[in-house]
Amino acid sequence: xxxxxxxxxxxxxxxxxxxxxxxxxxxxxxxxxxxxxxxxxxxxxxxxxxxxxxxxxxxxxxxxxxxxxxxxxxxxxxxxxxxxxxxxxxxxxxxxxxxxxxxxxxxxxxxxxxxxxxxxxxxxxxxxxxxxxxxxxxxxxxx
Amino acid sequence: xxxxxxxxxxxxxxxxxxxxxxxxxxxxxxxxxxxxxxxxxxxxxxxxxxxxxxxxxxxxxxxxxxxxxxxxxxxxxxxxxxxxxxxxxxxxxxxxxxxxxxxxxxxxxxxxxxxxxxxxxxxxxxxxxxxxxxxxxxxxxxxxxxxxxxxxxxxxxxxxxxxxxxxxxxxxxxxxxxxxxxxxxxxxxxxxxxxxxxxxxxxxxxxxxxxxxxxx
Ligand code: HEM
Numbered sequence: 090x091x092x093x094x095x096x097x098x099x100x101x102x103x104x105x106x107x108x109x110x111x112x113x114x115x116x117x118x119x120x121x122x123x124x125x126x127x128x129x130x131x132x133x134x135x136x137x138x139x140x141x142x143x144x145x146x147x148x149x150x151x152x153x154x155x156x157x158x159x160x161x162x163x164x165x166x167x168x169x170x171x172x173x174x175x176x177x178x179x180x181x182x183x184x185x186x187x188x189x190x191x192x193x194x195x196x197x198x199x200x201x202x203x204x205x206x207x208x209x210x211x212x213x214x215x216x217x218x219x220x221x222x223x224x225x226x227x228x229x230x231x232x
Numbered sequence: 233x234x235x236x237x238x239x240x241x242x243x244x245x246x247x248x249x250x251x252x253x254x255x256x257x258x259x260x261x262x263x264x265x266x267x268x269x270x271x272x273x274x275x276x277x278x279x280x281x282x283x284x285x286x287x288x289x290x291x292x293x294x295x296x297x298x299x300x301x302x303x304x305x306x307x308x309x310x311x312x313x314x315x316x317x318x319x320x321x322x323x324x325x326x327x328x329x330x331x332x333x334x335x336x337x338x339x340x341x342x343x344x345x346x347x348x349x350x351x352x353x354x355x356x357x358x359x360x361x362x363x364x365x366x367x368x369x370x371x372x373x374x375x376x377x378x379x380x381x382x383x384x385x386x387x388x389x390x391x392x393x394x395x396x397x398x399x400x401x402x403x404x405x406x407x408x409x410x411x412x413x414x415x416x417x418x419x420x421x422x423x424x425x426x427x428x429x430x431x432x433x434x435x436x437x438x439x440x441x442x443x444x445x446x447x448x
């Protein structure tokens with residue numbers, strides 16, 4: 090329970106009153122609006138200069154050369170080339186999602202160890218780099 | 233007696249106090265530009281909702297008509313090219329931003345107690361955002377749509393034991409047909425928008441209640 094007390098100072102009803110920080114309005118609000126304008130600019134720019142092509146109509150008999158998934162599926166797609174297929178699928182769809190979802194509930198357990206959190210964050214950082222690397226391989230069409 | 237809109241709302245909903253509390257709540261000093269990504273994801277979702285509804289005015293979810301309706305959107309609908317391109321680009325941006333938001337939260341350790349449940353909501357939001365992308369990709373019924381869905385559903389079909397059932401459930405049969413398009417459309421424009429909105433409400437209420445986490 091100690092962690093609940095020490096890991097934050099503003100939970101509960103007292104949140105957002107009194108000490109520290111800047112008021113949401115106008116200080117922070119102005120920044121949010123600037124970011125919003127920037128994002129509008131970015132998507133309008135992309136949509137204007139690179140409009141979506143319509144493409145060829147779907148044809149079940151004509152396999153197009155070099156099919157690749159959308160970029161956000163490329164990591165899984167590439168990984169499945171290197172590991173046994175069923176193992177890769179069980180990892181990606183059965184093991185990974187619940188672990189990713191539930192690990193914070195074990196926080197008090199793994200932080201009992203001196204470098205528990207540091208080790209976890211390092212593993213995930215390496216995992217992220219590997220994911221980016223695999224996606225790049227897929228993008229370049231490596232077998 | 234002069235009664236303005238603000239007075240009207242104030243008498244009924246205590247609007248002044250609510251607005252004042254929201255306007256004056258403090259944003260901690262350690263908040264920097266890395267904290268933008270959640271808000272940008274939300275902005276993307278709003279852009280998607282608006283452009284998506286407008287596209288739905290013209291889009292027709294049958295294998296016969298889908299491709300033609302996209303041509304109509306591109307050639308005849310006022311601002312059709314702009315709407316469709318905005319929807320497609322913002323979809324990609326939203327997935328990128330939700331990923332960056334998640335990494336930001338992770339490496340700041342903002343998942344730790346008492347914010348575990350907000351992390352859980354977040355993970356669900358992440359998978360739903362990606363599913364938005366997957367289901368939307370089939371809708372134009374072009375070559376890319378067709379083959380991405382075919383390969384994607386075959387990959388899911390490779391899961392031991394349940395794979396075949398999942399694939400049949402996704403496609404509504406053995407292969408891509410009207411049944412597939414109908415269910416992808418229902419998932420894309422009804423199921424995901426409603427569930428994602430409900431989870432977002434929970435997500436934002438939790439952020440307000442618990443405040444932004446202190447740095448590690
Ligand atoms: C549709 C997707 C999502 C939207 C629109 C969204 C939006 C937001 C916003 C606006 C905040 C306020 C702080 C910030 O922006 O950094 C926030 C905080 C938070 N989000 Fe999300 N989020 C989404 C998905 C996720 C995901 C995928 C995760 C993690 C798996 C997540 C976990 C959290 C947590 C733990 C906080 C509290 C952070 C803190 O206290 O510093 N969210 N979210």
